Amino acid sequence: MKAYAIESPGSFENLTLMDLPKPEPKKGEILVKIHVVGLNPVDYKVLSGGHNKWVYPFVPGLDGAGEVEAVGEEVHDFKVGDRVFYHGDLSKSGVFAEYAVTTALTAAKIPDGMDFSAAAALPCAGLTAYQALTRKVNTAPMNWVLIHGGAGGVGGFALQIAKSLGLNVITTCSKENESYVKGLGADEVIDYKSEDVTERVMTITRSLGADLVLNTVSKESAEEDLHRLAYNGHLISIVDLPDLTGFNPYRKAVSIHSLALGGAHSSKNDLQRKDLRVMAEELAALTVSGKVDPMISKILPFSALKEGLRELTTRHARGKILVRIIP
16 A cells, blocks of 8 residues: 655654555454545654554554544444544554554444544544533533634534534634634634733633633643633643642632543543544544534645645644545
C-alpha cells in the first residue's frame, strides 16, 4: 500500500510517501480501506517527540473514514463493506495510508445520508467538543458559555453543539471570522485582538460570568478564564491547565476539567473506549439532522497531504482540512 511515513522523530516535512505492507487485523480489530482523512494539529505536533511504542517507518494520522476490508477474530459488530469512521490510537500506526487497522470497539458506522468526507471531519475536533459538553458537565442549568476560537475545529464544533443543547454562546475570534462564527450560531462574538475579553464577557452576562468556558488556546488564557467564570462555573481546558497559584476555586465553587480524548485508547477501560464509538454515533446523528455542520474548508488530494498539515501550523485554518486518498 501507499502510505506517508517517517523514519524517525522529526518534522512533518520529513513524511515520505512509501510502499509499505498492508496491515492485517488482529483479534478485536478491523482493517479499513481509507477513503478520506481528517487533518488535526496533533498529527504534526506528536511527530517531533515520537512515541515509545512507535515502530519505524511509522505512519501517523488519527482521523479516518472508509470501508471495512477485513475483520479480525472475535469481531461481530462489523462485516466487510461496512462504512466506518474513527479516531485512532496515537500509539499505533495511523490513517495516512491506503489501509489502516483500528479496534472494532472504538469504530463507528457511517449513517445513511453521510458521506466519507463529512465522517472524516468529525472525530478528533468534533468528539473533543462533544465530550466536553456532554460528558464532562451537566449543561441543563447553564445559560451562557464562552468558547474560545469559534472559527477553529474544536471551537466551531463546540459552538454548534452548545446551540443544539439550547445554550447561549459567546465565542472569540479575529474580526475577519465574525460573520463565519455567527453563521455557526454564535450569539455574541468577541474580537480577542482588539477587545478586552473579560470585560465583554461580564457585560454580556450582566456581571455573572460564564457558566462554562471551553479553552482551546493556552495555559495563560485559561488563567484569565478563571476570572470569567460564574458561581458554580466550569472551565474545561484542552491545551494546558491553568496555574491556580493565588486563585481560590472555592470562592466561587468553580470546577476545572482536563480533557484528553485519545487517552481512552490507553485507559484499559472498555466502557470509556466504547464511548468513543457512542459519541461518534451521536455526533453523526446531529450532523445528518443538520444541527452540526462538519465545517469542511477544503479537500486535498493524497499528494498534497503535507500541504494541508503546513496550513494547520499557521493556526489560521478555518474549519476542517481533509485529504482524499481514493479519488
